[in-house]
Amino acid sequence: MQFTYRSYASMIENLLNRGYQIRNYKNWDDTAKTVILRHDVDYNLKKAVALSEVEKKVCNGGGIYFVLVSTDFYNIHSKESRKAINTILENGGSIGLHFDETQYSIFSEEELKKYVCKEAEILSDIVGTRIEAVSMHRPSANMLDADIRFANIINSYSHIYIKEMKYLSDSRRHWRENVDEIIEQGSFTRLHILTHPFWYSQGVESNLKQTLKEAILNASLEYYDNLNDNFRSLQEEIRRSEIERMIYQ
Numbered sequence: 001m002q003f004t005y006r007s008y009a010s011m012i013e014n015l016l017n018r019g020y021q022i023r024n025y026k027n028w029d030d031t032a033k034t035v036i037l038r039h040d041v042d043y044n045l046k047k048a049v050a051l052s053e054v055e056k057k058v059c060n061g062g063g064i065y066f067v068l069v070s071t072d073f074y075n076i077h078s079k080e081s082r083k084a085i086n087t088i089l090e091n092g093g094s095i096g097l098h099f100d101e102t103q104y105s106i107f108s109e110e111e112l113k114k115y116v117c118k119e120a121e122i123l124s125d126i127v128g129t130r131i132e133a134v135s136m137h138r139p140s141a142n143m144l145d146a147d148i149r150f151a152n153i154i155n156s157y158s159h160i161y162i163k164e165m166k167y168l169s170d171s172r173r174h175w176r177e178n179v180d181e182i183i184e185q186g187s188f189t190r191l192h193i194l195t196h197p198f199w200y201s202q203g204v205e206s207n208l209k210q211t212l213k214e215a216i217l218n219a220s221l222e223y224y225d226n227l228n229d230n231f232r233s234l235q236e237e238i239r240r241s242e243i244e245r246m247i248y249q
């Protein structure tokens with residue numbers, strides 16, 4: 001499978017052709033062949049919106065987008081981020097909490113639960129509905145082993161979703177197993193597929209280094225645009241085209 005929108009769309013078409021129904025963390029068990037489409041939004045909400053557009057076209061939505069509340073990469077309180085979240089919802093997606101335990105000094109399960117609950121409340125205020133599920137950002141081995149149950153929110157790393165379902169992930173832009181083949185064969189009736197929207201793009205297949213490089217360079221243009229919105233006459237000091245030239249030279 002390639003990391004393009006076209007390839008992601010055909011993965012979903014394959015799932016539907018093989019009789020899989022797209023479900024969430026609550027209703028996954030109400031059909032014979034079920035798939036959860038999970039997305040961890042680590043770095044960029046725009047990429048999440050783009051993937052939700054693909055899902056809207058191919059399967060009328062259904063993916064679950066886990067967004068970070070504590071991150072240096074995006075600010076969920078900004079107008080643009082709130083718009084992105086609304087667009088994902090309009091495209092038939094839903095929002096979960098992506099939780100980064102390293103943002104806190106957590107020494108006990110109680111503390112972890114407290115911070116997860118707090119972030120879920122913040123996110124639910126922004127989304128306008130209750131947050132049903134949480135996924136851990138770069139979970140520690142302890143976290144994975146612990147099979148932690150939260151009172152009001154489903155842990156997507158519960159053993160039921162990781163061990164009792166066939167769990168496939170594109171972490172570090174690498175499928176450890178052949179996801180297309182597994183879907184083709186259809187031997188697993190419960191699939192839990194994790195993708196990171198950050199890796200996917202329009203157009204031709206790229207590679208890991210190129211994808212990272214483009215993201216880093218694009219971020220400097222986004223920084224310019226944000227500065228331009230906040231700093232009077234920025235263009236008189238430095239033009240966008242100058243930055244572009246530096247990037248693309």
Ligand SMILES: [Zn+2]
Pocket residue numbers: 040041042098136137138
């Ligand atoms: Zn993550």
